[in-house]
Amino acid sequence: MSDVTFHNALKTDQLDEDEAIQVIIEGKEVAIINLGGEFYAMDDICSHAYASMADGYLEGECLECPLHGAQFNVKTGKAETPPATVDLATYEVKIEGDDILVGLPNG
Amino acid sequence: MSADQTYIIIGAGQAGGWTAKTLRDQGFEGRVVIFGDENFPPHERPPLSKEVLLGNAEKEICLLWPPGTLEDADIEMRLGTRVSEIAPDEHTLTLEDGKTVAWDKLMIATGGRATRLPVEGADLDGVYTLRTIDDADAIRSKMTPDATVLVIGAGWIGLEVAAAARKQEATAIVVELADRVCARALSPEMSQWIHDLHVRNGVDIRCGVSFDHFEGDSRLQRAVMSDGWVIDCDIAVVGIGLTPNVELATAAGLATDNGIIVDDKGQTSHPDIYAAGDNANHPNPLLGRRIRLESWENAQNQAICAAKAMLGGEDSYAEIPWFWSDQYDANIQLMGLPEEWDETAVRGDRDAGEFVEFYLKDGKLEGAAAINNPRDLRFTRRMMTSGKTFNASDLADPELKLQKLLKG
Numbered sequence: 421m422s423d424v425t426f427h428n429a430l431k432t433d434q435l436d437e438d439e440a441i442q443v444i445i446e447g448k449e450v451a452i453i454n455l456g457g458e459f460y461a462m463d464d465i466c467s468h469a470y471a472s473m474a475d476g477y478l479e480g481e482c483l484e485c486p487l488h489g490a491q492f493n494v495k496t497g498k499a500e501t502p503p504a505t506v507d508l509a510t511y512e513v514k515i516e517g518d519d520i521l522v523g524l525p526n527g
Numbered sequence: 528m529s530a531d532q533t534y535i536i537i538g539a540g541q542a543g544g545w546t547a548k549t550l551r552d553q554g555f556e557g558r559v560v561i562f563g564d565e566n567f568p569p570h571e572r573p574p575l576s577k578e579v580l581l582g583n584a585e586k587e588i589c590l591l592w593p594p595g596t597l598e599d600a601d602i603e604m605r606l607g608t609r610v611s612e613i614a615p616d617e618h619t620l621t622l623e624d625g626k627t628v629a630w631d632k633l634m635i636a637t638g639g640r641a642t643r644l645p646v647e648g649a650d651l652d653g654v655y656t657l658r659t660i661d662d663a664d665a666i667r668s669k670m671t672p673d674a675t676v677l678v679i680g681a682g683w684i685g686l687e688v689a690a691a692a693r694k695q696e697a698t699a700i701v702v703e704l705a706d707r708v709c710a711r712a713l714s715p716e717m718s719q720w721i722h723d724l725h726v727r728n729g730v731d732i733r734c735g736v737s738f739d740h741f742e743g744d745s746r747l748q749r750a751v752m753s754d755g756w757v758i759d760c761d762i763a764v765v766g767i768g769l770t771p772n773v774e775l776a777t778a779a780g781l782a783t784d785n786g787i788i789v790d791d792k793g794q795t796s797h798p799d800i801y802a803a804g805d806n807a808n809h810p811n812p813l814l815g816r817r818i819r820l821e822s823w824e825n826a827q828n829q830a831i832c833a834a835k836a837m838l839g840g841e842d843s844y845a846e847i848p849w850f851w852s853d854q855y856d857a858n859i860q861l862m863g864l865p866e867e868w869d870e871t872a873v874r875g876d877r878d879a880g881e882f883v884e885f886y887l888k889d890g891k892l893e894g895a896a897a898i899n900n901p902r903d904l905r906f907t908r909r910m911m912t913s914g915k916t917f918n919a920s921d922l923a924d925p926e927l928k929l930q931k932l933l934k935g
Contacts, residue, residue, distance in 0.1 A: 438930065476902065476905065477902065479909075486905050487901060488823075502828070505592065
């Protein structure tokens, strides 16, 4: 029994390189990020204020919140710059064919 | 060595709070003490004229961190305590109650206060300024549907107050001395867009109007303009700017000039005294001139840089200024402090209320202003610091991604 369930989130051709997009999986806002051809998934709502991280631009490995400029590492979810001090959760991503699958914890 | 030292911060706003937190985050082991004259833990002020005034949030939304964060970091908070004097040579300060406190390094993060009108009637009940939590609470309680709210000054605070008044279905009248709203910060076109936004939302907004005085029997009843126009009103909110709190610094012999003079690391004319935030006149290497900013981001990031410098850090504070405001359903953002430009590019749809104005001088981006497009506005900062030149026609073409333009 696995503690993660993979959900079909997006097609690989729906997200250009160095872009991010919000998807709703099981009622949860998740940002899918295409970082140089590799896909990552992270909580989409900034831990500082209510904003969609996917509306921000990538700066290196970090996605920058469009509201106040907090940056989160898309690989680790770590809050790298103020005003955020709380990390974002990241999720496992699998590519099957042209499907992007995101693993959310069960329960 | 640093474990025996005491670093004191005067001011419990955005700059004071971030100074304290940064000292700890950077591993400082000595005493960190914050003195704040307001009875509220370190907090930011943007929500006071937005969510709090609109009644969408309580004042706790202003707290910089969840309760307990600073206590857990062993930061001592002396709230409701005013500092009355700094003695730089003695490395001490005196509190209002006469007690003397010693420090090794000091941060003056005293911010500013709302500028008051030196006119007849300014002390009447019902005449407000908006700077503190108490101000916001008082104004919010008076914004009822049957009230007439007069706003003097069409700057950011004034316009946000007008928007909040309309949300509460109060009658809102704005008078402004200049010939357009936010004239110091906005292009004429952007001023017009925001003016129209308020008119659409039912605000009676008049520019080029000179205010003269208030009248009323103990409480405000009317305001009189220089041309004799009389406005009956229940409350008036004066939003004519901010006066930096420099009195402590001046009395201590520190250099001041439109704020406390600091270097690129926040150091004042005394090597053990720093200043950051709304009260700090600092050099901006990216703009090539000295500025004093009244902005949330500056209060945060300048304080972080200065706190590091207090511990020996050598980084310069160098950022393109950024501001935002929320009025009705419009999120307004500005990047840079453009002084002059020879070309303007509009990207997006002005009528639909989602666009960016770019200001170019010889092809270089001097700044930008956006309505409901924080994403592109934020990216403008990278375009500005790149030093590249851009074509106005490219910027105005929504099919061309800004990322591509920056790389190209």
